[in-house]
């Protein structure tokens with residue numbers, strides 16, 4: 001059966017600096033997959049890196065590479081400067097104030113684990129910041145990375161885990177949170193963008209509510225940091241976690257930004273070199289922040305790349321990025337909704353780059369496989385958010401996710417590919 005989708009819903013805006021004009025900066029996109037031009041729509045899993053990021057990392061590795069903080073030799077000092085300058089750049093990128101500090105991690109997963117385990121465990125025999133009878137509230141939209149660490153923290157500390165469930169449309173509501181908050185609430189953890197549904201919760205208001213109730217607030221910004229301007233200095237947020245590889249930077253790199261006073265409450269995840277001030281055979285005095293939470297040799301070129309990625313995003317501007325992605329998303333959502341049997345999750349959510357959908361009677365893995373045969377990369381499955389998709393009753397979905405280099409032509413190819421797949425599979 002031929003493609004059922006025929007007409008473009010949204011015209012390509014004339015003169016838009018995003019989409020096609022940016023593609024020359026992403027060499028990986030200029031390839032064919034299964035004989036056809038790659039249409040890369042798996043950006044919520046990992047975005048591609050522009051030349052500016054690749055060049056910055058290559059420059060570091062070929063001219064400055066040495067271990068940091070420990071050497072008096074020139075190269076080590078230059079590498080230390082590169083690492084610390086990257087820290088300052090990423091802090092500026094997320095609007096951190098002098099009251100904040102940034103700890104480099106391997107990604108969002110490590111950053112959330114650092115907070116959850118760091119609050120649950122006491123240091124040197126002291127009790128942790130979460131204890132028996134305390135309550136932890138986690139939203140029902142979360143990626144496993146912002147749920148499982150809290151399950152573990154609750155189990156280890158004797159706290160109770162409560163879930164802020166969404167409504168049937170996958171939306172979170174402040175009055176539901178108000179009902180869950182209690183004097184025993186120690187932590188409220190929330191995503192700035194749900195990776196499985198594309199929902200963009202009112203995280204600013206929800207964080208403010210929890211903060212006012214005395215909870216430590218944790219924002220998983222993995223799906224927001226590449227598109228939306230996030231200002232730590234104005235958010236009621238104690239900790240924010242994000243990954244470089246979802247913001248046009250390298251894999252295996254991320255950050256935890258937090259209020260200094262909040263970071264000081266964390267027990268380190270990793271004990272060892274570089275996080276200590278002095279050590280005897282029997283004990284150790286730990287270094288000040290941020291080193292205290294960064295044991296071992298860090299991914300220095302990753303930090304350099306992450307800072308360059310922030311610079312790349314800033315050079316385009318958050319407003320332009322959000323407008324481009326909203327335009328593409330609307331095109332994709334409207335087009336998919338015209339195809340018989342397709343339901344798009346969180347279709348009306350504002351400012352999202354994720355289009356997650358189910359097709360009646362067709363398994364997402366089959367759609368993903370047939371799209372791949374056309375060079376179109378999407379993701380199928382539970383997207384590491386199984387509780388949400390089970391709760392909403394959709395089961396696994398097909399997820400197309402957008403980035404600055406995607407075009408309306410690619411959205412058309414997605415729509416044509418989905419129509420074709422459904423025709424073959426039904």
Ligand SMILES: Cc1ncc(COP(=O)(O)O)c(C=O)c1O
Pocket residue numbers: 044045106107108109110143145146191193194195220222223243254
């Ligand atoms: C919302 C969200 N949180 C956390 C993660 C985990 O990120 P990482 O694998 O980079 O640690 C992801 C990855 O998909 C995500 O989408």
